[in-house]
Amino acid sequence: MKIGDSAFRTIWCDGDSRVVNVIDQTVLPHRFAIKTLHSATDAALAIRDMTVRGAPLIGAAGAYGLALAMNQDPSDAHLQSAFDQLLVARPTAVNLRWALERMRGHLGPIAPDRRRNAAYAEAAAIADEDVAVCSALGQHGAELIAAAWRRTGRSQPVNVLTHCNAGWLATVDWGTALAPVYKAHRAGVPVHVWVDETRPRNQGASLTAYELGSEGVPHTVVVDNVGGHLMQHGMVDLCIVGTDRTTRTGDVCNKVGTYLKALAAHDNGVPFYVALPASTIDWRMRDGVKEIPIEEREATEVTHMSGETAEGDIATIRVTPKNSPALNYGFDVTPARLVTGLITERGVCAASEAGLLSLFPGEERAA
Numbered sequence: 566m567k568i569g570d571s572a573f574r575t576i577w578c579d580g581d582s583r584v585v586n587v588i589d590q591t592v593l594p595h596r597f598a599i600k601t602l603h604s605a606t607d608a609a610l611a612i613r614d615m616t617v618r619g620a621p622l623i624g625a626a627g628a629y630g631l632a633l634a635m636n637q638d639p640s641d642a643h644l645q646s647a648f649d650q651l652l653v654a655r656p657t658a659v660n661l662r663w664a665l666e667r668m669r670g671h672l673g674p675i676a677p678d679r680r681r682n683a684a685y686a687e688a689a690a691i692a693d694e695d696v697a698v699c700s701a702l703g704q705h706g707a708e709l710i711a712a713a714w715r716r717t718g719r720s721q722p723v724n725v726l727t728h729c730n731a732g733w734l735a736t737v738d739w740g741t742a743l744a745p746v747y748k749a750h751r752a753g754v755p756v757h758v759w760v761d762e763t764r765p766r767n768q769g770a771s772l773t774a775y776e777l778g779s780e781g782v783p784h785t786v787v788v789d790n791v792g793g794h795l796m797q798h799g800m801v802d803l804c805i806v807g808t809d810r811t812t813r814t815g816d817v818c819n820k821v822g823t824y825l826k827a828l829a830a831h832d833n834g835v836p837f838y839v840a841l842p843a844s845t846i847d848w849r850m851r852d853g854v855k856e857i858p859i860e861e862r863e864a865t866e867v868t869h870m871s872g873e874t875a876e877g878d879i880a881t882i883r884v885t886p887k888n889s890p891a892l893n894y895g896f897d898v899t900p901a902r903l904v905t906g907l908i909t910e911r912g913v914c915a916a917s918e919a920g921l922l923s924l925f926p927g928e929e930r931a932a
């Protein structure tokens with residue numbers, strides 16, 4: 566997507582030097598900085614510290630992390646050790662395992678002395694596919710927004726509520742939950758987005774607002790807990806969120822707080838959609854609440870906040886008493902019964918095994 570007059574992806578390879586560049590998302594929106602990755606360790610740290618974040622982007626970063634590993638040492642042992650190091654960088658987004666397993670499966674049969682070029686090519690293919698897939702799901706989702714606009718008699722903008730950041734910064738480009746918003750906006754459908762700030766890392770306030778502002782999409786940043794009030798007062802036409810892992814039965818794991826938005830939407834008859842590429846479906850799992858690993862991050866993400874001072878400096882402050890413990894679960898699971906539909910690159914389906922298999926036949930074997 567565009568930043569100013571320049572088009573960007575979130576991750577790209579400098580072909581000559583074989584290093585990997587990423588937008589440093591820890592300093593947005595106050596700074597725009599590029600971080601260069603030279604090794605699998607750099608990639609693992611970038612995933613772990615959320616320099617790069619968002620399920621599809623985490624997958625692409627893992628893939629390029631293995632390419633960087635093959636650039637250093639293409640041996641079987643290093644392929645496996647880099648795979649293991651990258652896999653544990655963050656536990657919830659299934660895209661990381663999906664991308665690493667795809668890369669290892671592709672590289673394993675190749676002679677070590679021919680792995681480097683093959684690794685960069687496969688990582689680039691994963692990135693390019695993500696762009697195409699998110700563009701396609703954006704088109705399917707845009708039709709839902711256009712239908713909502715028609716239901717208003719084309720008399721007012723469509724109000725979409727989203728949680729966290731599932732925009733182009735969470736993918737290689739376009740995004741998942743925001744891809745339909747961008748496609749609708751560019752097609753002339755008036756849309757306004759309620760942006761959940763999304764404590765504690767504030768991906769909504771810092772990243773979603775930044776993206777929407779750069780694209781000229783009207784939006785309003787709101788505190789996480791106002792969503793239910795907005796829905797009670799008819800101020801939300803539909804919710805669209807992303808996901809880090811969706812089970813074959815349609816249970817959705819997403820940034821913590823998503824489940825509470827889904828409950829409020831269900832209680833107020835507001836359609837609740839989840840946008841996801843196939844790489845986010847975990848066909849091995851059936852019960853999201855029981856099976857999906859929920860990342861627990863450092864308590865300091867809750868007890869402290871970072872931002873820009875009046876002087877333009879980036880500062881971090883404590884927002885809790887020094888001796889108050891804090892608990893920081895990063896995700897929660899929304900049961901399929903609360904999900905109106907899943908927006909995928911192949912179309913929109915019910916949040917159910919039958920719905921997913923109607924779009925992705927042949928996955929029965931993973932039952």
Ligand SMILES: CSC[C@H]1O[C@H](OP(=O)(O)O)[C@H](O)[C@@H]1O
Binds near residue numbers: 768
């Ligand atoms: C398109 S996946 C976006 C997904 O990832 C975010 O989590 P995090 O920022 O911690 O990587 C959040 O769950 C988003 O919905």
